[in-house]
Amino acid sequence: MLEVSDLSVRFDTDDGPVHAVDRMSLTLAPGEVLGVVGESGCGKSVTCMSFVRLLPETAHVTGRVLFEGRDLLTLSARELRRIRGREISYVFQEPMSSLNPVFTVGRQVGEVLQRHLGLSRAAARSRTIELLRLVRIPAAERRLDEYPHQLSGGMRQRVMIAIAIACDPKVLVADEPTTALDVTIQAGILDLMRDIRERLGTAIVLITHNLGVVADVADRVVVMYAGRKAEEAPVPELFAHPQHPYTIGLLGAVPRPYEGEGTRERLQEIPGRVPSLHELPQACAFADRCPRADEVTRSQIPQLREVRPSHFVACFHPGPG
Amino acid sequence: MNVIVVAELDPRTRRRRLLRKRFLRRPVAVAGLVVVLFFVVVAIFAPWVAPHSSAFTDFNHTLAKPGSRYLLGTDELGHDELSRIIWGARSSMLVGVLATLLAMVIAVPIGMVAGYYRGWTDTVIARATDVLLSFPFVILAVGLAAILGPSLLNATLAIGIGSIPGFIRIARGETLARREEDYVPAAIANGATDRTIIFRHILPNMTSTLLVQATLTIPQAIIGEAVLSFLGLGVQPPQTSWGVMLQDAQSYTSQAPRLAVFPGIALVLVVLAFNVFGDGLRDILDPRTTR
Amino acid sequence: MGGFLIRRTGAALVVLVVSSVLVFLGVRAIPGDPAIALGAENRDPAVLAAVRHKYLLDRPLPVQYAHWIWLALHGDLGTDQRDLPVAHTIVSRIPISLELAILSMLIATLVGIPAGVIAAVRRGKLQDHAVTGVALLGLSVPHFWLGLLAIIWFAVDLHWLPAGGYVGWAHPLSNLEHMIMPACVLAAGFAAVLMRQMRSSMLDSLGADYIRTARAKGLSEWSVICRHALRNSLITVTTVMGLQLGLLISGVVVTETVFQIAGFGELTFESVNQRDYTLIQGVVLVAATGYIVANLLVDIAYSLLNPRIRAS
Numbered sequence: 021m022l023e024v025s026d027l028s029v030r031f032d033t034d035d036g037p038v039h040a041v042d043r044m045s046l047t048l049a050p051g052e053v054l055g056v057v058g059e060s061g062c063g064k065s066v067t068c069m070s071f072v073r074l075l076p077e078t079a080h081v082t083g084r085v086l087f088e089g090r091d092l093l094t095l096s097a098r099e100l101r102r103i104r105g106r107e108i109s110y111v112f113q114e115p116m117s118s119l120n121p122v123f124t125v126g127r128q129v130g131e132v133l134q135r136h137l138g139l140s141r142a143a144a145r146s147r148t149i150e151l152l153r154l155v156r157i158p159a160a161e162r163r164l165d166e167y168p169h170q171l172s173g174g175m176r177q178r179v180m181i182a183i184a185i186a187c188d189p190k191v192l193v194a195d196e197p198t199t200a201l202d203v204t205i206q207a208g209i210l211d212l213m214r215d216i217r218e219r220l221g222t223a224i225v226l227i228t229h230n231l232g233v234v235a236d237v238a239d240r241v242v243v244m245y246a247g248r249k250a251e252e253a254p255v256p257e258l259f260a261h262p263q264h265p266y267t268i269g270l271l272g273a274v275p276r277p278y279e280g281e282g283t284r285e286r287l288q289e290i291p292g293r294v295p296s297l298h299e300l301p302q303a304c305a306f307a308d309r310c311p312r313a314d315e316v317t318r319s320q321i322p323q324l325r326e327v328r329p330s331h332f333v334a335c336f337h338p339g340p341g
Numbered sequence: 342m343n344v345i346v347v348a349e350l351d352p353r354t355r356r357r358r359l360l361r362k363r364f365l366r367r368p369v370a371v372a373g374l375v376v377v378l379f380f381v382v383v384a385i386f387a388p389w390v391a392p393h394s395s396a397f398t399d400f401n402h403t404l405a406k407p408g409s410r411y412l413l414g415t416d417e418l419g420h421d422e423l424s425r426i427i428w429g430a431r432s433s434m435l436v437g438v439l440a441t442l443l444a445m446v447i448a449v450p451i452g453m454v455a456g457y458y459r460g461w462t463d464t465v466i467a468r469a470t471d472v473l474l475s476f477p478f479v480i481l482a483v484g485l486a487a488i489l490g491p492s493l494l495n496a497t498l499a500i501g502i503g504s505i506p507g508f509i510r511i512a513r514g515e516t517l518a519r520r521e522e523d524y525v526p527a528a529i530a531n532g533a534t535d536r537t538i539i540f541r542h543i544l545p546n547m548t549s550t551l552l553v554q555a556t557l558t559i560p561q562a563i564i565g566e567a568v569l570s571f572l573g574l575g576v577q578p579p580q581t582s583w584g585v586m587l588q589d590a591q592s593y594t595s596q597a598p599r600l601a602v603f604p605g606i607a608l609v610l611v612v613l614a615f616n617v618f619g620d621g622l623r624d625i626l627d628p629r630t631t632r
Numbered sequence: 633m634g635g636f637l638i639r640r641t642g643a644a645l646v647v648l649v650v651s652s653v654l655v656f657l658g659v660r661a662i663p664g665d666p667a668i669a670l671g672a673e674n675r676d677p678a679v680l681a682a683v684r685h686k687y688l689l690d691r692p693l694p695v696q697y698a699h700w701i702w703l704a705l706h707g708d709l710g711t712d713q714r715d716l717p718v719a720h721t722i723v724s725r726i727p728i729s730l731e732l733a734i735l736s737m738l739i740a741t742l743v744g745i746p747a748g749v750i751a752a753v754r755r756g757k758l759q760d761h762a763v764t765g766v767a768l769l770g771l772s773v774p775h776f777w778l779g780l781l782a783i784i785w786f787a788v789d790l791h792w793l794p795a796g797g798y799v800g801w802a803h804p805l806s807n808l809e810h811m812i813m814p815a816c817v818l819a820a821g822f823a824a825v826l827m828r829q830m831r832s833s834m835l836d837s838l839g840a841d842y843i844r845t846a847r848a849k850g851l852s853e854w855s856v857i858c859r860h861a862l863r864n865s866l867i868t869v870t871t872v873m874g875l876q877l878g879l880l881i882s883g884v885v886v887t888e889t890v891f892q893i894a895g896f897g898e899l900t901f902e903s904v905n906q907r908d909y910t911l912i913q914g915v916v917l918v919a920a921t922g923y924i925v926a927n928l929l930v931d932i933a934y935s936l937l938n939p940r941i942r943a944s
Contacts, residue, residue, distance in 0.1 A: 074848055104850030112848075117841035122863045122939050132849050167939040183849065471647040472654065474875075474927075475920040479882035483904050487912045488661045491904075503878075564774045568886055571776055572901055587777060591890070594795075598784045605777040613772040620768075 021223065022048035022071070022108075022191055027083035029066050029075065029247075038297045040066045042247045043083070045324075046225075048191065053217055053224045055238030055255070057231060057270070061294055063247040064227045068193050072104045087191075106136040109184040113196040115176035119168040125152075125179050126164030132186045151182040155212060174205035178212065185216060192216070193225045198233065210237050231270060235259060243267050246295055246305035249324065253331040263327055263338035265310045266290070304336065312337040363625040370621020376614035383427055384434040393421045395428040396579045404597050413603050416589055422600070425581050426607050432582035433611070436497050436575070437563035441555050443501035444508050449551065451505075452512025453539055457520055463513075470506045478503030478565055482574040496575030500565040504558050511554050515547045549626040556619035560612040567608055583608050633942050636935050644928045651920045652704075656697050659913045669909035670710060709914040713906060718914035721899065726918075728798060728895035729884050735815040737880070740822035745869075747823075748830020752838060753857060763827055770824025775883060779817040779890040786813060796892035814891045818883050822876055829872045833865035840864075867937050874930040881919055 029041040041063040048054050056064045070081045072092060085092040087108065092100065112118045119128060129151060130144035139147060145164065152160035155178040168176055177197060184192055194213065198206035214237055216222055226238055234241050234255065241258050243251040243266065251264040262268045269290040292309035295301065304310070304317040314337075322334045364370060383390055392412075398419040405415040413422035455466040476484070482491075482499035489495055519525075520543065528538055569575035570584025578585070583604040590600035662669045667683045684690060688699045703709075709718040751763035787795035793813055799806040837843065838861050846860045881897075888897035900919070903911040935941045 072848070074844060101850045101852060104848055106850060110845075110848040112841060112845060114841055118845045120842040120846070120860050120864070122867065123860075124939075131851065135849070135851060135855075169940055180845070183845075468643060468646055468650070471643065471924075472650045474878055475647060475651045475923045476654075476916070477878035477881040477919065477923065479885045480900070480916055480919045483900055483912060484655075484658050484916050486904055487907075487909060488658060488663075560772065567774050568776060568882070572886065572889060572904070574904060587780065591780065594780065594784050595788050598788070601777070601780045601784065605774070605781070608777065609769075609773050612774075613768065616768060616772050 021050050021088060022046070023084075023086040024067075024071070025084045025086070027067060027070060027081070027085065029063070029070055029082075030080045031078050032080070033078070036298050039300050040079075040247055040297060041070070042300055044244075044247070044249055046242060048223050048225060050190065051217065051221045051223055052240065053213075053226060053238045055234035055241040056225060056227045056244060057229065057234055057241055058244035059229055059294065061297075062244045064244050065195050067244070068195060068225055068227055069110075071191075071193065072100060072108055072110075074104075074110070102136075105132050105184075105189075106187040107189050108191040108193065109187070109189040111177070111180045111184050111192065111194040111197050114200050115173055115180055116168075116200070118180060119176055121168055124165050124167055125171070129179065129183050129186060132183055136187045147186075148182075151186055152179070154185070155179070155182045156208075157182070173201050174208065177201060177205075177209055181209075181212060181216070185220060185222065188220060189222060191225065192222045193227070195227045196229070197226075199228070199230070206233075213237055243270070247297060248305055248321075249332075249334060250306070251331075251333045251335075252324070253328075257328065257331050261328060261331070261340060263331065263333040263340070264306075264335050265312055265337075266306050268340075304334075360625055364621065367621045367624070370618055370624075373614040373616070373618030373621065376610060377618055380430055380611050380614070381434060384430040387427050387431050391424040391427040393424040395420070395425055395581045397421060397424065404593070407599070414597075414599060416586070416597075416600055417593060420581075422586075422603055425586055426583070426604055429581050429583040429586060429604065430607065430611075432493065432570075432576050432580060433563050433566055433584075433608070436493065436500065436566040436582075437559045440497045440501040440504060440562040440565070441558045443497065444504035444558065445551065445555060447501075448505040448508030449512045449544075449547075452509035453516045453543065455509065456513035456516030457535065457539055457543075459517075466509070466513075470509050473502065474506050476503075479568065479572070479574075482569050482572075486574045491574045491577060493576045493580065496566055496569040499569065499574075500562045503565065504562060507558060508551075508554060511550060512547065515550055516543055519543045519546055553619060553623040553626060556615060556622055560615035560619070563608070563612055563615070633935055636941050637932065640928060640931045640935075644924050648921060648924050651924065652701060652917060653697065655913060655917045655920065656700055658916070659909065660693075662909060670913075704917065709917070710910040712903075712911040712914075713908045718911055721911070722896065722914055722918050725894065725896045725899050728893060729888065729897055732811060732814055732818065732887065732893065732895060732897075733880055733884055735811055736818035736883075737822065739815055739819040740826055743819070744823040744826025745830050745866075748827045749834055749857070749862065749865075751827065751831040752834030755835065760831075763831065767824040767827040767831075770820050770827070773820065775817050775821050776886045776890050778820055779814065779887060782813050782817055783891070796890075798893045798895070810891075810893070814887045814893060817890075818880075818887045821879070821883065825872065825876060826869065829869050830865060833868045834861055836868075837861040837864045867934070870930065870934045870937060874927055874934075877923055877926050877930070881923060 024044060024046040027041055027044040027046075028039070031038040031040055044063070044067050046054070046056075046067070056068065058064045066075065066079075069075050070079070070093075071085050071087075073081070075081065081093060083093065087103065092103065095103070119125075126145060126148050129148040130139075130141070133139045133144040133147055134141070148164060149160045152163055157163055157175055157178050163171070163175075163179075168179075171179070181197075197213070198209050201209065210233060213224060213226070217224055224237075226234070228234060238255050240254050241252065242249055243258075243264065245266050251258065251262070251267050253261075253263075258267065259271070262271055290309055295305055295308065302321060303319055304313070304322050307313045307317045310317065312335075317336050320336075322336050324332045324334045325338075327333050327338050399411075399415065399421070400419045402411065402415050403417055403419045405411055407414040407422075411421050411423065413426065415421055416425075451466060455463045478499050481502060482496060485495045485499050516539070520538075524542060525538060528542060533541075566575055566582060567584035567587065570582045571588045572584075573588065576582040576585055586604040587601060590597075590604070593600050659669060660666055665680075666687075667680045667689055668675060670683050670687055670689075688696050691699075707719045709722070712718050712721065747763045747766075751760045754760050783795050786793045794810055797810060799810050801807055838857075840861075843856060843861060846856045851860075884895070885897035885900050887893075888895045889901045892898070896915070896918075899911070900915045902908075903915050
């Protein structure tokens with residue numbers, strides 16, 4: 021349904037060009053939950069925001085984003101606006117600032133209903149109450165006329181989700197939806213996302229740096245590093261048989277509860293830092309930090325290969341740790 | 342192998358160089374500074390630059406058009422316009438700078454106290470500032486003129502007092518922000534008194550903001566002086582200022598419109614230069630600036 | 633919101649009282665016998681005795697103040713040099729100045745706000761530079777000079793508009809003819825401030841996360857700019873307007889003097905020229921009161937617009 025190929029994003033800054041994304045590709049099938057994982061700055065948000073051209077003017081996007089056969093990158097602005105919010109919608113990371121402080125909750129949800137579905141003010145109001153109930157906001161009728169600053173962080177995020185699913189979109193892109201929330205609230209939001217997938221059949225792209233979240237909700241996972249795809253696999257497969265040294269490093273860095281036998285394992289950290297994105301190195305981006313680096317990895321860009329069934333890696337030396 | 346030794350610059354020199362680089366990238370701001378300096382020099386060296394004293398009159402050549410003898414012509418009493426403009430620069434710049442300095446010296450400590458202690462102190466200072474604000478500078482000048490008589494000093498006072506609320510607000514805002522920073526409790530834990538914290542830690546960090554505010558207040562003060570002199574509440578004859586010249590010009594709008602034009606142009610040039618330079622200064626001192 | 637309003641009104645009252653005390657003390661600070669000052673310079677002993685009696689000049693200061701305020705609240709601000717009641721003179725002049733002030737604020741708003749919005753939306757392009765440049769000029773040109781130039785150009789040279797004076801509303805067209813230049817001249821400075829504030833505020837709003845959300849919802853650019861960003865910016869700009877009120881009053885005085893409009897501002901000017909202390913006292917008191925009340929109204933408007941205050 022959604023097919024991204026050869027996507028590259030370059031930002032022109034005062035300090036020179038920044039290559040945030042380098043020839044990414046993604047696919048999303050109807051009703052599936054795709055996790056996009058990576059550390060801050062790896063390009064996961066930029067990639068997903070470029071689907072409907074939500075990036076600022078300083079960004080140059082090349083490649084193809086096929087949605088139901090049409091390339092979104094070449095669509096006219098008017099056509100694109102019909103897709104935004106209606107077929108492909110977004111939930112962002114900061115619920116505090118992602119809602120307009122001067123409009124009521126009801127107005128902000130009703131806006132999409134009126135714009136895309138042509139509902140009247142009254143119809144939008146009742147539909148909004150239904151949506152607020154769907155996302156499990158208590159006392160929905162009262163919330164309608166309240167302002168964002170009167171709600172808690174978790175509730176604001178639910179309102180964002182309500183806005184996103186209002187027109188029953190085919191794709192919901194959630195950019196770190198739980199990162200800014202307390203751990204106890206996070207579970208509720210993730211539950212909600214699972215619920216939405218089951219009840220409405222919406223395909224979800226879940227962007228996060230938290231592998232735990234991915235394990236919980238996603239069907240398939242894409243691991244990104246420095247603007248490129250490092251690994252891609254169905255979730256159980258990735259966790260059981262990670263192939264890319266970066267993925268292995270990430271998994272090793274996940275704190276696990278002490279299980280009582282023997283000495284506790286140290287948290288493994290990955291030495292080094294993410295490379296600067298000012299140049300596009302003709303080498304494996306991870307080479308500087310990789311225990312398996314050699315001449316080959318420092319001189320060529322690894323291509324994606326299927327090393328196990330449905331399991332793709334961009335590495336010259338894939339394999340278990 | 343040739344080894345080139347590059348000295349590591351200390352942070353202060355580095356910052357100064359960065360600021361200078363940024364400044365030079367803004368030709369408009371540079372132009373502003375040049376014009377400001379030009380007028381400052383003219384004002385300081387007026388006795389040597391002006392062809393005539395400000396009281397000089399030539400009754401044989403009243404309302405003369407600009408010519409070789411009097412470059413910008415003369416007014417209805419035979420004063421040389423060019424000289425008067427030069428002398429007027431003195432009054433205007435003097436009032437502008439003095440009023441701003443007065444405001445700063447009074448307002449900054451008050452604002453800092455308000456921001457640091459908050460609570461009742463802050464409320465009282467806020468109300469006092471409101472009282473100040475309720476007397477717009479013209480009305481204030483009217484009041485002062487009634488009590489003390491109109492003069493350059495009174496104009497300076499009125500404008501200075503009128504500029505106080507602006508500085509209080511800035512000083513208070515900066516203090517409020519900085520007192521939350523981590524080095525404050527650290528200093529307190531080390532036994533620093535309130536006074537030390539305010540003057541040794543917080544104040545030095547404010548200097549660039551204050552400098553920008555001062556640079557942008559001076560032009561408003563210069564305009565204020567012109568307004569007050571125009572209304573007869575400021576500089577009195579035989580002293581002259583651009584405002585006074587414009588007041589005289591008002592009666593001759595049909596006969597000699599140029600009497601209104603020249604002092605006004607001088608005013609606009611100085612004020613514009615200060616504003617442009619001040620804007621540029623604010624820009625380069627802003628940590629978020631990338632160029 | 634109620635709490636906010638009560639606090640603001642209370643503060644305004646406090647400021648009003650303190651300001652009136654200052655005016656009161658100011659008059660007593662005039663060199664010489666206050667009776668002469670308050671009696672409009674009439675040195676006739678009988679008149680002086682009457683003035684002393686009326687203002688209780690032999691009693692302690694607080695009593696004098698209370699009495700003076702009492703008189704003022706009953707509309708008695710004394711008599712000026714021409715033996716006319718000050719309050720009456722002031723009240724007859726206020727509508728004229730009000731018309732000038734409102735007209736110029738209207739012009740400034742209609743010009744300044746859209747210009748600021750355009751400059752923000754087309755940041756860095758030609759429109760932005762043009763607006764920023766014009767705003768800078770507007771800030772740097774003293775409006776009385778602008779007034780003089782306007783008179784020279786439009787009235788003396790082109791004879792399009794009258795050079796000054798005021799015509800009442802009985803002749804609306806003529807009234808407008810006389811008011812249009814002064815109003816535009818007075819508006820220039822405020823339009824400049826508005827342009828800059830609007831631009832800066834819009835740039836902030838447009839960079840906010842909720843604008844990204846609005847775009848992701850598929851709303852049109854018009855909706856994004858004019859509904860989402862503008863609403864937020866207008867609220868910020870309202871606070872700026874409050875600060876400009878003082879400059880507005882000063883501006884009215886100057887503009888009326890330049891264009892010889894017989895309004896409150898011109899009255900102020902005349903009172904100083906004539907050294908009419910009773911009149912000066914009345915003018916200063918009314919100006920300060922007017923400012924405080926206007927400021928309070930702006931605060932009320934702000935509380936209505938800002939949901940954070942309205943809904944709490």
